[in-house]
Amino acid sequence: MKFKKLMALGMAAVMTMSLAACGSSDNNASSGNDAAADTAAKTDAAADTAAAETEADTNQDAAESSLTYAGITLGEDYTDLTTSIKWIHHKTDREEDGTIQGYIDEFNKMYPNITVEHEGITDYAETALLRLPTGDWGDIMFIPAIDMADLENYFIPYGSVAEMSELINFADQWKYQDQCYGIGYMGNAQGLLYNKAVFEAAGITELPKTPDEFIADLQLIKDNTDAIPLYTNYAAGWTMGGAWDGYLGAITTGDTTWLNQKFTHTAEPFADNGDGTGAYALYKILYDAVAQGLTEEDYTTTDWEGCKGMINRGEIGTMVLGSWAVAQMKAAGDNPDDIGYMPFPITVNGKQYATAGPDYCYGINAQSSADNQAAAMVFVKWMVEESGWCDFEGGYPISKTAPTSFVFDGVEVVNNDSAPEDEADLMNQMNAESELNFNAGGDSRVQRIVEAGATGESYDDIMAEWTQKWNDAQSALGVDVLY
Amino acid sequence: MASAAKTNKSERPFNFLRWAKSRKGQQTLIIIGFSIIPLLLLFTFTYFPFVKMAQFSFYDRNYIKVRGFVGLKNYIDVFKRPDIFKSLWLSLYYMGGAVVQLALALYLATIFCFGVKGGNFFKGCMFFPYLINGIAIGFIFKFFYTRGFVLDTVLQWIGFDLENLPYWLRDTSINNVSLVATSVWKYFGQNMVLFVGAMMSVDASLYEAAELDGANKWQQFKYIMLPSIKTIVMLNLIMSITGSLSAFEPPYVIMSGGGNGTATYFVKMHEVAHTSQKLGLASAMAIVLLIIIFIVTILQKLFFKYVFKNAEDEDKGAAAKREKKLAKLRAKEAAR
Numbered sequence: 092m093k094f095k096k097l098m099a100l101g102m103a104a105v106m107t108m109s110l111a112a113c114g115s116s117d118n119n120a121s122s123g124n125d126a127a128a129d130t131a132a133k134t135d136a137a138a139d140t141a142a143a144e145t146e147a148d149t150n151q152d153a154a155e156s157s158l159t160y161a162g163i164t165l166g167e168d169y170t171d172l173t174t175s176i177k178w179i180h181h182k183t184d185r186e187e188d189g190t191i192q193g194y195i196d197e198f199n200k201m202y203p204n205i206t207v208e209h210e211g212i213t214d215y216a217e218t219a220l221l222r223l224p225t226g227d228w229g230d231i232m233f234i235p236a237i238d239m240a241d242l243e244n245y246f247i248p249y250g251s252v253a254e255m256s257e258l259i260n261f262a263d264q265w266k267y268q269d270q271c272y273g274i275g276y277m278g279n280a281q282g283l284l285y286n287k288a289v290f291e292a293a294g295i296t297e298l299p300k301t302p303d304e305f306i307a308d309l310q311l312i313k314d315n316t317d318a319i320p321l322y323t324n325y326a327a328g329w330t331m332g333g334a335w336d337g338y339l340g341a342i343t344t345g346d347t348t349w350l351n352q353k354f355t356h357t358a359e360p361f362a363d364n365g366d367g368t369g370a371y372a373l374y375k376i377l378y379d380a381v382a383q384g385l386t387e388e389d390y391t392t393t394d395w396e397g398c399k400g401m402i403n404r405g406e407i408g409t410m411v412l413g414s415w416a417v418a419q420m421k422a423a424g425d426n427p428d429d430i431g432y433m434p435f436p437i438t439v440n441g442k443q444y445a446t447a448g449p450d451y452c453y454g455i456n457a458q459s460s461a462d463n464q465a466a467a468m469v470f471v472k473w474m475v476e477e478s479g480w481c482d483f484e485g486g487y488p489i490s491k492t493a494p495t496s497f498v499f500d501g502v503e504v505v506n507n508d509s510a511p512e513d514e515a516d517l518m519n520q521m522n523a524e525s526e527l528n529f530n531a532g533g534d535s536r537v538q539r540i541v542e543a544g545a546t547g548e549s550y551d552d553i554m555a556e557w558t559q560k561w562n563d564a565q566s567a568l569g570v571d572v573l574y
Numbered sequence: 575m576a577s578a579a580k581t582n583k584s585e586r587p588f589n590f591l592r593w594a595k596s597r598k599g600q601q602t603l604i605i606i607g608f609s610i611i612p613l614l615l616l617f618t619f620t621y622f623p624f625v626k627m628a629q630f631s632f633y634d635r636n637y638i639k640v641r642g643f644v645g646l647k648n649y650i651d652v653f654k655r656p657d658i659f660k661s662l663w664l665s666l667y668y669m670g671g672a673v674v675q676l677a678l679a680l681y682l683a684t685i686f687c688f689g690v691k692g693g694n695f696f697k698g699c700m701f702f703p704y705l706i707n708g709i710a711i712g713f714i715f716k717f718f719y720t721r722g723f724v725l726d727t728v729l730q731w732i733g734f735d736l737e738n739l740p741y742w743l744r745d746t747s748i749n750n751v752s753l754v755a756t757s758v759w760k761y762f763g764q765n766m767v768l769f770v771g772a773m774m775s776v777d778a779s780l781y782e783a784a785e786l787d788g789a790n791k792w793q794q795f796k797y798i799m800l801p802s803i804k805t806i807v808m809l810n811l812i813m814s815i816t817g818s819l820s821a822f823e824p825p826y827v828i829m830s831g832g833g834n835g836t837a838t839y840f841v842k843m844h845e846v847a848h849t850s851q852k853l854g855l856a857s858a859m860a861i862v863l864l865i866i867i868f869i870v871t872i873l874q875k876l877f878f879k880y881v882f883k884n885a886e887d888e889d890k891g892a893a894a895k896r897e898k899k900l901a902k903l904r905a906k907e908a909a910r
Contacts (some may be wrong), residue, residue, distance in 0.1 A: 187661040326716070328830040390745035391834060392720035523636060526850040535845065546746070 096147055124354050146328025146495075159276070160472055161258060166201055168467050173204040174462045174468065177229030179212055179219065181451060186211030194478045198470060201477075205466045224541035226458040230467040232272045234265055244273040246454040247464055249274060259475065259489050261449040261506075274475055275449025277415075277486025278499070280504065281337050281435065282445055284416055285409040286402050288429040289318045293408070298433045298445060301451075302367045302376045305436035309385040312408040322398050322407045323378045323541055324329060325390040329538035331399040334411050335377065336530040338435050340507040341446050343373045345439030354529075355521050356573040360561060362555040371554055374540050377411075390541050391572035399423035404431065414497075415450065417485030432485070434502040443502045447487045469479035517570065630816050631857035648858035658859065661842045662866075664750060668818030668838070671754035675762045682762075683769035684795055694754055697770065698764035708760070712827025717757045719828070722751060741794065743828065746835045753824040753836055761817075763809050772803040808878050818865050 163169070185191050186209065195207045208229070212218045219235040222228040223245055234246065248270035249255055255262035255271040257500035265273030293312040300303040324330035340350030345368070354360055363371045380386050387393060401407045403424030410416070414432055421427035434443045453471045455464055472478060475490050487504075488495040510518060522528045527536055536557075543553055556568070567571055594597040631648055634641040652658055682700065686693050703711070718724045719742035742752045745766055776799060784794050800807070822840035825832040832841035839859070847856030 326830045326831070328833075331703070389721040389741045390743050391741070391749070391829065392716060394724075523851045526846070526852070528849050532849045535831055535833060535837070535849075538830075542746075542834050 094437050115509055128299055158468060159254070160249070160468060161254050163469055163472050164468070165473055165477060167399040169465055170202065171204070172466055172469075173468045174465050175206040175208065176231065176466050177210070178231040179222070179229050180233050181212060181215030183211035189440070190483070194474065194480060196472050197478065200316045201473065202469060205470065207470060218316060220434060226275060226456070228456070230456050230459045230463045232251050232454055232456070233276070234454040239267045242267045242483070243457070245457055246272045247457050248272050249325070249468070258491055260447070260487070260491060261489065264449050265452055265454070268464070273453045273454050274471060275454030275489045276474065277481040277484045279445050279450055280414045280445050280447040280487040280499065281342060282414060282432050282499065283409055283435050284402065284412050284420060285431050285433055286318070286405050286407060286429050287431045288405050288426070289316055289408045292316045293506045299436040300438045301436055302372050305376060306383065306385070308337050309408065310378055310383070313385055316408070319387045320385040320408045322393065322402070322410050323377070323381070323386050323390050324393050324395055324398060324410065325538055325541050326393040327339055327395040328534040328538070330395065330412065332528065332532060334413070334533035335374065335537050336344050336533065338373050338437070339370055340528060341444045341505045343369055343437055344437050345442065345444055347505050348506045350507045351518065352508060353574050355514070355517050355570055358562065358572045358574065359558055361557050363554070368437060372437060374537070375550060377537070378540050378544045379549045381541050391546065403427070405429060414487055415486060418483070421485065445499055445502045446507055447504050448506065449489065450486065520568055521561070521564050521570070524567050525560040528561055594836065607769070622825045627857045630853055633854045633859050635854050636851035638851060642798060644847070644854065648855045650860050650863065651855055652862050658842055661837055661839045664836070664838045665819050667754050667820065668757065668821045669752045669815055671758045672811070672814035675758040675767060676814060677757070678805070679762045679765035679769055680807070683766045683773060686770050686775040688791060689798070697767065701767050702763065703760045704764040708823040709827055711756060711760055712823060716828050719752055744834065749829070749834055750836055753828060756824050756828065757821065761814070768806055768810060770804065772806040773799055776802045812871055812874055815870060819863065819867055819870065
């Protein structure tokens with residue numbers, strides 16, 4: 092009995108630990124904030140918008156409407172405002188290394204009377220959701236995953252979406268009834284991480300634009316340098332599905348409606364287009380790289396923490412990750428300038444595409460005093476326009492006027508259109524039914540491509556299997572096949 | 575007067591307070607009081623969720639939305655889908671590992687039992703892995719098996735060439751064995767300690783007597799030790815086999831979610847339930863596993879009953895023979 096109890100206790104401990112482990116890896120992914128999380132949040136929220144729109148709008152305040160982001164001129168307005176505001180955020184790393192305090196000191200040179208308290212929260216996504224309803228969490232927070240319809244209960248608008256769109260990118264990320272409630276602190280673009288020094292040593296002068304060119308360049312890296320041409324990060328798991336699925340949509344097809352509107356209705360989404368485009372070409376890059384020995388020796392023991400230093404030292408040529416990873420790779424060693432970010436090497440009709448979206452967005456507490464709200468908006472505007480934080484993190488620019496070092500030459504930056512409201516949940520259903528889980532934790536699916544590349548299993552067979560599963564799911568859910 | 579009082583007493587209405595204060599009442603109340611909490615906990619956290627899970631297994635549903643009653647479809651899927659049912663075969667690796675683990679534990683326990691210098695220290699060392707958290711063990715072995723790391727280095731010291739060594743986690747022919755080895759490493763110490771404990775309880779005079787009769791160590795082990803600890807051996811075997819049917823940590827942690835053909839039934843179940851959110855199918859998988867574990871346990875019980883029954887039968891036979899002989903002798907004596 093005792094032994095059984097011990098065993099049960101042990102099992103319970105193990106399970107709790109494994110739960111915790113899952114949680115932290117999730118956090119990793121969401122602080123990375125791949126486009127997956129974004130689109131998921133968006134579609135969820137979109138689903139609820141319809142229901143909530145009928146509800147009466149009760150929370151409008153006269154004071155709020157007069158305060159707008161566009162109306163504030165930094166350094167001129169509100170300079171005599173004396174108050175203390177509090178900001179809660181998830182960037183604990185920047186809290187610890189003093190970056191945030193540095194920005195606040197800088198801000199206080201312009202606004203010496205506004206005191207900014209700040210708190211970095213480790214378990215942000217959940218903690219923020221718990222604190223949000225209490226109302227006294229402070230004045231500024233990064234908006235957690237809530238429904239669009241709830242925005243007006245918790246936050247004040249910065250201005251109309253149209254007005255804000257002229258000043259910042261992604262003004263429609265958190266919108267409700269055409270008001271903008273959230274401004275990103277940085278943007279994430281989908282491209283490819285590479286080491287400039289390795290590319291130079293390999294003799295690559297021009298960035299690859301097609302899968303064939305990319306594979307050829309990887310071969311050059313293998314031939315001419317000691318670096319691993321492409322590091323798969325197989326073992327970390329979330330770096331497989333979480334990273335590769337992010338390129339589905341406009342990047343691979345040039346069609347912004349493909350991912351959220353057409354994909355679910357496509358009969359053969361994984362068919363070989365023959366011209367290096369589409370989902371087939373996307374995963375084929377990974378397959379070919381592994382099959383031709385252009386990845387690390389032993390994919391099962393890749394090390395996510397270790398890879399940051401490796402690419403920084405020039406031991407890795409390329410990694411397939413969102414632009415959020417740039418700052419981490421730069422910080423991991425002595426060669427931050429070697430880390431580069433390039434558009435994904437797929438060209439559709441002579442044009443390369445990149446998708447981009449905001450990371451966490453600043454939201455201002457609707458229950459704060461009018462003075463605090465004004466001070467908070469001044470602070471947010473200063474952070475977005477003047478601080479240079481977004482650029483420091485290597486992010487895709489939020490402000491349309493602030494200087495940025497993020498360059499995507501000759502690339503059209505687009506956003507995948509969201510799903511129509513009546514089909515907001517369809518992608519989730521298709522994912523679950525087919526068990527392919529695109530942009531929803533389908534890591535084992537992408538891991539399998541690596542395994543197939545290593546063992547010589549046919550790529551076309553895998554694509555055929557996916558198509559079969561997709562079609563089965565379509566018929567099980569009664570989805571019309573339109574494309 | 576006396577009889578009137580008596581009738582009065584017997585007719586007095588039931589008084590709860592008085593009853594509660596009486597010895598009998600106290601007894602009942604304490605029994606209820608003490609057992610209601612564990613029973614309530616058992617019911618809320620074990621039986622009620624189990625019944626709910628059994629109910630889920632007949633529905634097509636995810637965590638929040640029920641899509642409809644599907645009858646036995648989920649169960650049929652469990653058996654029909656190659657990826658799910660094939661993952662059960664991986665359990666054979668772990669069962670093999672369980673047998674190795676028990677043999678190793680039994681062997682070491684016997685050695686300790688016959689006396690070893692610094693025995694307690696070694697026992698502690700071997701038991702230690704059991705105390706480490708399974709996730710931590712996963713991470714330890716992830717590095718242990720990495721190309722050119724611990725295992726390869728040690729093997730190179732004793733003369734292996736790195737070129738000839740397999741990729742412990744990458745080669746699908748060997749990676750399951752690598753994973754099973756980690757679970758053997760973790761659990762054999764614990765089995766061993768249990769065996770040592772059982773062996774210690776065997777009366778030492780039996781060994782002395784056996785030694786005087788000229789029995790060697792092997793015979794002592796076979797005829798004294800093993801029969802005395804057979805219950806613990808059986809318990810350990812049942813625990814190990816059922817444990818190997820539900821292996822989860824090694825593939826989940828070391829192989830990051832059971833990639834590369836290492837997804838055991840549990841890992842597959844986790845993926846179905848949490849990634850794909852097919853709660854109905856996952857519940858059906860859990861119930862099928864429960865039934866399999868029942869069957870395996872019953873089979874083992876029957877097997878052991880058969881094995882040990884044979885030994886008893888011989889004894890009985892011998893006794894019967896002796897009786898017969900005695901009866902004959904008596905008959906002879908009586909005839910005289």
